[in-house]
Amino acid sequence: MTTSTAALAAPERLRGAGLRVTVQRVAVLDALSAHPHASAETVHSHLRDDLSGVALPTVHGILNDLTGAGIVRRVSLPDAGSALYEVQHTFDNHHHLQCVDCGRVEDVACAVGEAPCLHPSHDHGMRILEASVTYRAICSDCERKK
Ligand SMILES: [Zn+2]
Ligand SMILES: [Zn+2]
Ligand SMILES: [Zn+2]
Structure with missing residues (x-):
């Protein structure tokens, strides 16, 4: 059921979108893969332990970059307090x-x-x-x- 694009790991997905691969971007993509339709706050709370020092505004910035590059989709739902995000394969x-x-x-x-x-x-x-x-x-x- 998974296509080759869907199986790509975070670093390949970033490279494929023309983005520089950073530890923080990979961590945000991984957290979002594990928790689809998550707010920036939720992604922030699910970052790997060694990245717990990353500030929430940084996560917002990364999500904006990933959304702009088309590998993350921003979902605005009427009954959600803030924008939600999901990894977009295609x-x-x-x-x-x-x-x-x-x-x-x-x-x-x-x-x-x-x-x-x-x-x-x-x-x-x-x-x-x-x-x-x-x-x-x-x-x-x-x-x-x-
Ligand atoms: Zn439709
Ligand atoms: Zn319910
Ligand atoms: Zn969705």
Whole structure:
């Protein structure tokens, strides 16, 4: 199921995107691979022990660099307090299901697979770049607690 691109380790992914390989960038990519849809704060709290001295603004900066290079995708969800990030192997325009109670996030495939996958009936003369689709939901765990 994994393609050769998906199997690439962090240093190869950085090189492939034209970014200099640094210990901190590799650590951020590794933390994000282990914790998809994580905020900068979450990534920061999951950095390897020997990198615990890295400041949160540094993590924000690295995430911006990786997002700009296209190997990380920034996901803005209505019920998340801050932007979430995920490693992007290939752009698939996938969407998200989010539990409005506990914030759990799951990927759902885009039927079209490219952006924009939806077009408004009237675009007011604007060129549509993307339809940001989020399914707001209640997960079964939260449903049970009700
Ligand atoms: Zn939930
Ligand atoms: Zn996702
Ligand atoms: Zn779609």
